[in-house]
Amino acid sequence: MSNPKRTVSKEEWEKKLKQVKINKSDINKLIMNYFVVEGYKDAAEMFQKESNTPTLINLESITDRVNVRNSVQSGEIEKSIEQVNDLNPEILDNNSKLYFRLQQQQLIEMIRAGKLDEALQFATEELAPRGEENKEFLDEIEKTMSLLAFADMSDSPVSQLLESSQRQKTASELNAAILESQCQETAPKLPTLLKMLMWAQKRLDEKLIYPRINDLQTAELVVPNQEKK
Amino acid sequence: MNAYYTVPGGSRTYNTSTRDTTNEKPNKYYLEAVTSVNISHIPLPTHLNFRDKGNHIQIDGSRITHMYNATNNSDDVLEDVCLVRSNYFVPPSCGLFYFELTVVTNPRNSTTALPFPMAIGLCTRGCRKDGFLPGQERDTTTPQQIIVYGYGYESTTGERLCGSVQGQAYAPSWVEEGDVVGCCVDYVNDRILFTKNGANLGVAFQEVGLNEGSKNLFPSIGLSQPEQCVDVNFGHVPFRYDLTQLVSECRSSAVSNIISQPSFNSYSCPLSLTDVLIVSYLRHHGYADTAERFIKDAHLNMEMGDQDDQDTRNRREVVQKIIDGDMQAAMEQIELYFPSLLSSNENISFAIKCQHFIEMTRHILCVDEDEMRDEEDQVMDDVMKFSHVVAYARSELVPFMADQSDEESENQDETCDDDVEDTMTQEDIRRRERYKKTLREVFSLLAYKDPTRSSVSYLLQDERRSELADKVNRAALKHNGRSKVTALEQIAKQSKMVIQALASAKDTPITSLLSVEDLLKC
Incomplete structure (x- = not known):
């Protein structure tokens, strides 16, 4: 490298970082936004009470989304499909990928419950035709069916399908589709903040050596190992 | 020119x-x-x-x-x-x-x-x-x-x-x-x-x-x-x-330019990460019930140790008492849950006691509005009450002004280290000055018949309580050896600083519009 980059020491950076002011009420708003957009009504209500953060919208208006989310997260996929169709049948009609996701989740729930006959019937009658229309769907179907190959499904290489995070993911996609149909903001701002940080740090890497946050969960400042004093 | x-x-x-x-x-x-x-x-x-x-x-x-x-x-x-x-x-x-x-x-x-x-x-x-x-x-x-x-x-x-x-x-x-x-x-x-x-x-x-x-x-x-x-x-x-x-x-x-950067698509932001950040933020600030509801709403597998939970709830209780204006109870709880916090942290101790003084004064004024009594009785009553408030200030607040406070004799940091004393003097003097100024402010409450319309009415505002609550919460966290800043707040700060650094390096037109506040306030 012809032009050596300037290095900012951890002490110097931390000193400046200490002076950066972030209002707690702003962070609270960010969290409230997450609760409202993602449809966590109870949490939003309690948060309003505990932190005095305004919700900006009537929480009752998110009840429909909350019900759909709860159905998905408790594994009642058929019910959630009915609820979405009651809200607006076009949501699933116009979004074949999302509808597939729900069907896949439905299959996962059948497998989880040990309803093997039902699962096989559902897979051949409902899902297999969809795999023909889309290669990506086919991969997903095969992945899901491979759960059946293991007596103890937690040993399966695709065991993450059974985790609650899978339900949460499906629920969030469905939630975003409902929001979109209502012409509302579909993405909470918190993940944007995280992405913004990763993007900005990467850009600044080209100009400067400075303590960066590599692990967002701990948010620890780490000096890149080029210089260790 | x-x-x-x-x-x-x-x-x-x-x-x-x-x-x-x-x-x-x-x-x-x-x-x-x-x-x-x-x-x-x-x-x-x-x-x-x-x-x-x-x-x-x-x-x-x-x-x-x-x-x-x-x-x-x-x-x-x-x-x-x-x-x-x-x-x-x-x-x-x-x-x-x-x-x-x-x-x-x-x-x-x-x-x-x-x-x-x-x-x-x-x-x-x-x-x-x-x-x-x-x-x-x-x-x-x-x-x-x-x-x-x-x-x-x-x-x-x-x-x-x-x-x-x-x-x-x-x-x-x-x-x-x-x-x-x-x-x-x-x-x-x-x-x-x-x-x-x-x-x-x-x-x-x-x-x-x-x-x-x-x-x-x-x-x-x-x-x-x-x-x-x-x-x-x-x-x-x-x-x-x-x-x-x-x-x-x-x-x-x-x-959206940023989020759709090709180099960036590979980095997905897992939901579990945001959830973890939120829960630890909520617990840190004592929003225990919100944390619990969120964990339930989102079906998270997030067990917290009994001790963490207890700590969060303790801080929450103290914070709530301060927000409710019950300073006596708040101080008792602090003594119970975080022993020696008050005696080792002069600033916090002074701030709570000042607030107690404010609350007592507020109380007298509120009662007056509600109750209709014989005027003479009322005057007598007020005198009694005010003298009680003043007595409190004399015994609890004024000692903070002293150069060497007897109250602080338990305070190890300040009394045992002779070398430090000289270097601390300057700091100490400034601190005493601050205390004096605050004391003068809170005392002037007594001078007004209706302090809510006086120049010191800000002392009676709710924000003062929540600011104090926040201060006490942070002190309690530190007292229990926990970090004062949550990962989420650290991330927000780091983003602000990195983006500022990029903007001053005249990086791309995009950076100048991306202050963290803008994202937060949208």
Whole structure:
């Protein structure tokens, strides 16, 4: 490298970082936004009470989304499909990928419950035709069916399908589709903040050596190992 | 800058220095609309440049007038066309820039009664100042390749001008006196658009390659007829157009630009990460019930140790008591849950006791309003109560002023270390001064019959309680050896700092619009 980059020491950076002011009420708003957009009504209500953060919208208006989310997260996929169709049948009609996701989740729930006959019937009658229309769907179907190959499904290489995070993911996609149909903001701002940080740090890497946050969960400042004093 | 200059072809001199200095913030309303902390240090166009103008143009502060030049008595209209550029070019790193003009006088042709052309727009340094309106000139030396000298919006036809005297249909005309037109150059979306009388006229030029090469664009105004006169506004007075709409549009496309960066798609932000960050933030600040509801709502597998849970709830209890104004109970709970916190932290101890004093005073005043009693009894009663409050202050608050407080004798940090004492003195004195000032403030509450309408009414506001609650919460966290800042807050701070560093390195037009607050406040 012809032009050596300037290095900012951890002490110097931390000193400046200490002076950066972030209002707690702003962070609270960010969290409230997450609760409202993602449809966590109870949490939003309690948060309003505990932190005095305004919700900006009537929480009752998110009840429909909350019900759909709860159905998905408790594994009642058929019910959630009915609820979405009651809200607006076009949501699933116009979004074949999302509808597939729900069907896949439905299959996962059948497998989880040990309803093997039902699962096989559902897979051949409902899902297999969809795999023909889309290669990506086919991969997903095969992945899901491979759960059946293991007596103890937690040993399966695709065991993450059974985790609650899978339900949460499906629920969030469905939630975003409902929001979109209502012409509302579909993405909470918190993940944007995280992405913004990763993007900005990467850009600044080209100009400067400075303590960066590599692990967002701990948010620890780490000096890149080029210089260790 | 020269204070005096001569109008070419004329003999009058104008003093500009007074005008320039009267406005400390020539871009005030622009900066307010953009509300970006990142662009304050970049030079922006602030006024028209009297050294960079066509022959006939006269500048007087923010007003520009076409002055007929008697020595140049030509019938050719083009001869009279001229333009003026701003002092600085628009720095691409500002992301988006906007300026306006107001038509002051616009004479008509005496026979046809038609108005004469004007134009608002942006020009490079290279274009000629006489003979063309902004956007009309084109480079004729390289016919194969169009070199654009500027962009304009013409007044009589409403056409947009780019590299040709012949414009293209765009928007309505703006020939009436009092018409306000604006020009916005948007580096984030690579486009130029105009406004008229507060309405956005839509994009005039798209994908013009604003970021390519070093094409510095100067806000420019062109006039063509004697006595035409306009006022230009770079934000020293409010704009007619509500710029904030455009700014937020720009900002969201900046954000989506980032999120859709190809190098970035590989990094997905797992939901579980945001959930973990939120839960630890909620627990840190003692929002225990919210944390619990969220964990349940989101079906999270997040067990917390009994000890963590207890700690969160303890802090929450203390915080709640402070917010409710029950300082006595708060102090008792602190003693119970965080023993020695009060005795080791003089600031916190003083702040809580002051608040207790305020609450006691408030209490006396509230009771008075509610209860109707014999006046004499009431006076006696008040005296009793106030003397109780004063007694409290004397025994609990005044000792903090002492140089060597007996109360603090348990405080290991301050009493046992002789070496430290000298270096601490300065700090100590300042601290005592602070205490004295606060004490004077809270005591003055007693002087008013209705303190809620006094100059110290802020002492009775709820914010004071929540600020104190926050302070105590942080002290309690520190007391239990926990970090004072949550990962989420650290992330927000780091983002702000990194983005500021990028903006001052003039990185990309995008960064200037991405302050963390903007994201938070949207």
